[in-house]
Amino acid sequence: MAASIExxxxxxxxxxxxxxxxxTVRRPLGPQSPAVHGLLRHLEDVGFDGAPRVLGVDGRGREVLSWVPGETPRRPLPAYAVSDEALAGVARLLRRYHDAVEGYGLAEGAPWDTAASNLDGEPELIGHCDVTPENVVFRGGVVCGLIDFDLARPTTRLYDVVTALRHWAPVADPADRDWRLYGVDVGRRMRLFSDAYGLDRATRGELLTASRVRFERSYRAMEWRAEQYGGGWARMWHGGAGARIRRAQDWLERNWDELDACL
Ligand SMILES: Nc1ncnc2c1ncn2[C@@H]1O[C@H](COP(=O)(O)OP(=O)(O)O)[C@@H](O)[C@H]1O
Ligand SMILES: [Mg+2]
Incomplete structure (x- = not known):
């Protein structure tokens, strides 16, 4: 590919x-970018291969990251992205990321994007905090990388797992799920993810309560971002993101006992 074509x-x-x-990938810089670059450099230093490398800033003031070869699933999600193998692959990748980032100082890179506030409890590590299908790279149908670390911030392993499960189990009203996920057994998928991640018993017992807290927090955070930042955040909010969170909360409460029994 010609090096200058965008x-x-x-x-x-x-x-x-x-x-x-x-x-390479070029992205606009934001207030969190220096912190994110420090994080990506740490991941490179410890040999974590599932994230882009920071290559610098270009002449137009954009960050330059390495292109992670493969494809990120689009909607409607392809079959490979909703398989058990994909789910387990995301869990193992998140675990590897957490293990790789564990030694990185929490105060090292601030400011992070902390609009989502810190109801997570005492932070343990810098979480990715946005493990959606669009931010996971597959190669030949196999999970191989995480991209888009813009929302990374100090949090707990539990909350990063909860965020991933929101999208990948998914913890969502069936009406709001991608069609291939409409009728899946969410409790079974939460257990599969937890097993592949290697989540300990005690943390597993906190998953549903943490999901409940997270929904309330992300509702407020998204509303705040839509007001403060406009752009894509406002489009998502006015496109019904808040209503989807409310429906997911209701679904979680209605299915609590069944999910709890699976975990
Ligand atoms: N380093 C990368 N390697 C491969 N694909 C990328 C990379 N960065 C971005 N992309 C592609 O571009 C899309 C949007 O980039 P992303 O950084 O996730 O922006 P946004 O903040 O809008 O989510 C991703 O879903 C992915 O398809
Ligand atoms: Mg993204």
Whole structure:
């Protein structure tokens, strides 16, 4: 591919102006970017291969990251992205990421994007905090990388797992799920994810309560981001993101005992 051709990348909802140039990705810098770059450099230093490398800032003031070869699932989700193997692969990748980031100082890189506040309890590590299908790279149908660390911040392993499960189990009203996930057994998928991650018993017991807290927090955080940042955040909010969270909360409460029994 000619090194100067810019191909727009529209997978995510939020960041405008993400482009691919050759084997690199160019993204606008934000207040959190220095912190994110420190994190990505740490991941490179410890040999974690499932994240982009920071290559610098280009002449137009954009961050330059390495292109992670493969594909990120689009909606409607392809069959490979909803398989048990994919779910377990995401869990194992998140675990590897957590183990790789554990030694990284929590105060090292601030400011992080902490609009989601810190109801997570005493932070243990820098979580990715946005493990959606659009932010996971597959190669040949196999999970191989995490991208888009813009929402990374100090949190707990539990809350990062809860965020991933929100999208991957998914903890959502069936009406709001991708069609291939409409009728899945969410409790079984939560257990499969927890097993593949290696979540200990005690933490597993906190999953549902943490999901409840997280929904309330992300409702407020998304509303706040839509007001403060506008752009893609406002589009998501006015496109019904808040109502989807409310429906997911109701679904969680209605199915609590059944999910609890699975975990
Ligand atoms: N380093 C990368 N390697 C491979 N694909 C990428 C990379 N960065 C972005 N992409 C692609 O571009 C899309 C949008 O980029 P992303 O950084 O997730 O922006 P947003 O903040 O809008 O979610 C992703 O879903 C993915 O398809
Ligand atoms: Mg993204």
């Amino acid at each position: 191909i727009p990348l529209s997978g995510g909802d939020v960041t405008e102006g993400v482009v691919r140039v050759g084997d």
